Amino acid sequence: ELSVQDIVEQVGTSQSNISQHLAILRDKGVLSTHKDANRVYYRISDPRTLKLVGMMRDVFCTV
Template sequence: MQEIVEAVGTSQSNISQHLAILREKGVLLARKEANRVYYRVGDERTLQLIGMMREVFCGG
């Protein structure tokens, strides 16, 4: 989670709350290995949506 905190620039508790909501809604899937949690997108359509938004708002 520290990598996300540093990249986004907010508190760990804020990131944790948002990740929990995204997991509850099925947007993210998580798996735990030892003391690390790995997240991935739970639905391929989410990645497609992100790609379309990137094209529209970032020019590709």
């Protein structure tokens, strides 16, 4: 789980850009959220998605 600020720090782009993308992914059901105080935390809804991303990384990012 990561907050918007956590993602901004890791990706290095604007908070508004990250928030827009996260909203789209949440609306499509790819991400789920929960709020803690004034922060919203995002996580991948289906663990199979993480497995798929890992497989794609293995195939396309192998040096």
